[in-house]
Amino acid sequence: MEEQQKEGIIAQYLEKDAELLGENGIAGTEQRDKGTNGNSEQGSIKNHYWKFIGGFFALLLVGFIGIPAIGMYIQKQEDMEFVEGMERNQQAMSELQERLKNDKDGGATPEETLQLFTAALKKGDIEQAEKYFVIEPQKRQDMLIANLDRIRAEGKFETLLDYLGKAKLEKDSNSSDNNVWFSYLENGRAQIGVEITKDKYSSVWKIENLAF
Missing domain, CATH: 1.20.5 (Single alpha-helices involved in coiled-coils or other helix-helix interfaces)
Incomplete structure (x- = not known):
């Protein structure tokens, strides 16, 4: 047990x-x-x-x-x-x-350029006349062409030719500065002003401004 x-x-x-x-x-x-x-x-x-x-x-x-x-x-x-x-x-x-x-479209002197421009307008050769405008800047050339078109459209073309024929070189303008002005005065007021310049790279004078 x-x-x-x-x-x-x-x-x-x-x-x-x-x-x-x-x-x-x-x-x-x-x-x-x-x-x-x-x-x-x-x-x-x-x-x-x-x-x-x-x-x-x-x-x-x-x-x-x-x-x-x-x-x-x-x-x-x-x-x-x-x-x-x-x-x-x-x-x-x-x-x-x-x-x-x-560019040969222009005169050797500013006087010659003005004469060429006036002669082209008298012949009615607007295209040739526009060639005496500056070619640069382009905006200036376009403005001159538009101004000439405006003068013709207003019926003042003959008056323009008359004033261009009477325009004279301003006394204070000097061609040696490559920038001169031609103008015509009537009753003491300028009736037309033409600025003609010559670029240093160009051999001809060109119209840069036409105030009429």
Whole structure:
């Protein structure tokens, strides 16, 4: 009987120990799992951290290299446009100088230009008369042509011819200045004024202003 009691007590202890071991085993497994998950989470955070740092420094590198490069490119484009603009201006100036040198519609003196202009108008050759106007600037030439058209439209063409024939070189005008005025006074009032100039690149005098 005593032996059975001993065996029962031993069995109870063994069962208790087994339960305790089982509980400890389960707890140990959970702790290991938690440890593994914790290490995984820490590794993921570290990976994100280093990716952020790498991206940040990559942006800095692009900024340090890219911004100066963009600035240099823009400056280069502006320099090229400036040079091209200068070349276009020089080309336009060269072409204008060539036109002025080749322009033969005018007189060697301001008096001769006025005579040629008046003679062309008397013949009714308006196209030839307009050739004695300055060729540059274009707006000035257009204005002179429009002024002549207005005089004809108003029926004052014959009066214009009469005044042109009576116009004299003004006393304070000097042909050495490459700019002179012819005018005609009637009753102390100027009836007509003709400004004739000579460009330094041209060999002829041209009409620049016709006040009537």
